[in-house]
Amino acid sequence: MTTLGRSVEEIAAAIASGEISAAEAATVHLDALARVDKELNAVARLEPEAAAAAAAEKDAAAASTGPLHGVPLAHKDIYGRAAWLHEAGSAVLAGNRAAVTSSSLTSLDEAGALDIGRLNTVEFALGPAGLNDITGAVKNPWNTEHITGGSSSGSGACVAAGAVPAALGSDTGGSIRLPAAACGVVGIKPTAGRIGRTGVFPAAGSLDTVGPLATTVRDAAILLEVMCRHDPADPQSVDLPAPGPLATIEDGLAGLTIGVAREYFFDPVTTAVGAALEGVISLTEREGGALSDVAFPDIALTNRFTMAIIGAEAAAVHRPWIETRAAQYGPQTLERLVAGLFIPASAYIAALHQRHAALAAALDGPFAAVDVVLVPAIPFEVPKITDPSMNAEMIGYTTRPFNYLGLPCMVIPIGVDGAGLPIAVQLVARPFEEATLLRAARALERALAFRESHTPGITA
Amino acid sequence: MVERDGNARCGGERVSGEVDWAATLASQGIDEDVVARGKQAAARMSAAAATISHEPADGMIPADLVVSLMARRKAQ
Secondary structure, X not given: OOOOOOOHHHHHXXXXXXXXXXXXXXXXXXXXXXXXXXXXXXXXXXXXXXXXXXXXHXXXXXXXXXXXXXXXXXEEOOEOOOOOXXXXXXXXXXXXXXXXXXXXXXXXXXXXXXXXXXXXXXXXXXXOOOOOOOOOXXXXXXXXXXXXOOOOHHHHXXXXXXXXXXXXXXXXXXXXXXXXXXXXXXXXXXXXXOOOOOOEOOOOOOOOEEEEEXXXXXXXXXXXXXXXXXXXXXXXXXXXXXXXXXXXXOXXXXXXXXXXXXXXXXXXXXXXXXXXXXXXXXXXXXXXXXXXXXXXXXXXXXXXXXXXXXXXXXXXXXXXXXXXXXXXXXXXXXXXXXXXXXXXXXXHHHHHHHXXXXXXXXXXXXXXXXXXXXXXXXXXXXXXXXXXXXXXXXXXXXOHHHHHHXXXXXXXXXXXXOOOOEEEEEEEEOOOOHHHHHHHHHHHHHHHOHHHHOOOOOOO | OHHHOOOOOOOOOOOOOOOOHHHHHHOOOOOOHHHHHHHHHHHHHHHHHHHHOOOOOXXXXXXXXXXXXXXXXXXX
C-alpha cells in the first residue's frame, strides 16, 4: 500500500495494523518529498539517516510509542533539532546548527512521530506571500504559477501534495493560515501560549504562535492535543490541560452559534471568494448551526498594531546582524527589518497596551453571543508569483487581527476559484476553546467533502 | 523572545547608542533608498498607534531598543 496523500490518522492505522512498517513509510515519504521538491521548491533538506534510525526504533518497539507511532512528518525550517541544520530560509544562518530541540518537536517525538526533514520558509518567517529571495519562491501544487502563501510555504505545499500528512508551521500574522488557505489544506493557529515555542526561531515574540498544517481537521486535532503542554522555557506558555478535541469533534454544528463578521473582514472580498463564503454560511445553517451577524470594535486598528509589533520585535532580533551583515539578507526581508528600526517606542508600547482592551472588547462583544466567528481566510483569489499588482500587506488582512487578539483560529478549504486555486474560510473561537473550533471546522469539512472531490495538479 | 532560541542569540546585545542606519547600511553596499522607504513604512505602521497614544510618536526612542531592553530584563 502507499501512504502518500493519506492522513496522519490513516498512516498511523496502517502502521499499527502492520500494513506498512515505519521504515517503509519513512522511505516512501522521503522519496515523495524529493520528488515534489523538483517541481515545488518546497524542501529545505531531508534527513534520511536520522529518519531511518528513528523508524527502526519504532519498528523494533514492543508496543506503540504513541498516537503518531511511525508517522513521517517534516517541518518548517525554523524548528530546531539539536545538531541539525537550522537556517530559517536565510543566508545569514547558512550552516547554522540548532543547539536545542524545540519543545513542540519533543512532544511529537514522544508521541512516536518521525521527523524526516525541513521544509522551505519565507526568510526568517517574515512575509505572507511565500516568496524568498534567498531560497526562491515555493510553488503552489494546485498551479505552480501561483504563490503558496507564507511564511510556512513549504509546509503548505508538501501537505497539499500529499508528500507528508502534516507539517508544523508558525503564525505571527497568518503564516500557518495563509499557506493552508492557498494550498487547500487545514491549518490551525492555537491560542497564544497553548503550544511552547522554545527552539523555534522567533519572528515577533509577542505574537508568534506555532501549530500544524494538516490533511484533515482530525489530524490537526491529533497534533494539537500532542503538542499542548506547558513549556517552562517559554514565557508565554500556559500551564493548562490539553483541550481534548477528539471527544467532541464529530458533534456537529447543532447547538453552536456561528457569528459572521462582515464589517472590515468582508470589505475586500472578491466575487468568487464571496460566493464560496456565502455558500459556506448557508451550509452552516443547513448543518444545524445558528447564524448571527457580529462586529469587532476597532478591528482595523488591530491590523496596524500587529504590523507595528512585528516590525519592532523583528528589528530587535535582527539588529546586530543588520549592522554587520545586511547584504546577506534578501532585499524584501531587509526592507521590512529596516522599517522596523524606525518604529518609535511610543507606537510600539501603545500597540502592546491596547491588546488586553481589544481582547476584552472582542469577548464582551461578538463572543458574548456566538461560539465561533466566520471570516474569510484570504479575501481574494490566490495571486500569481509574478503578479506585479500583488499587495502582500493585503494577503494577511483578515489573519493579523487574530494574532493581536491571541485567539485560536483555523482555516479549511471550501472550494476552488476559476483558475483551480483553493478558497478557504477562517473560523475563530474564544481563548483556549480549540475543541469548539475543531468541532465546527470538522462539521464543515464533513459536509463539504473538499478532499474527496478536489486534487492538486502536483501530487506525490 | 530571542532567548527562546538556543543558538541564535542576536538581539539584546546592543541596547544603547544611536546608529546612523543610512551610513551603516551604505557601508555594506545597501542602497540608501532602503532607509528612506523604511522610514516611510514605519510611519505608516505607527500611524494607528499614534491615534490612541498619549505620547507623541516622535521617533526619538526606537522601538527595537525597548524590545531589547525588555528581553534583557527578562533574562536577568
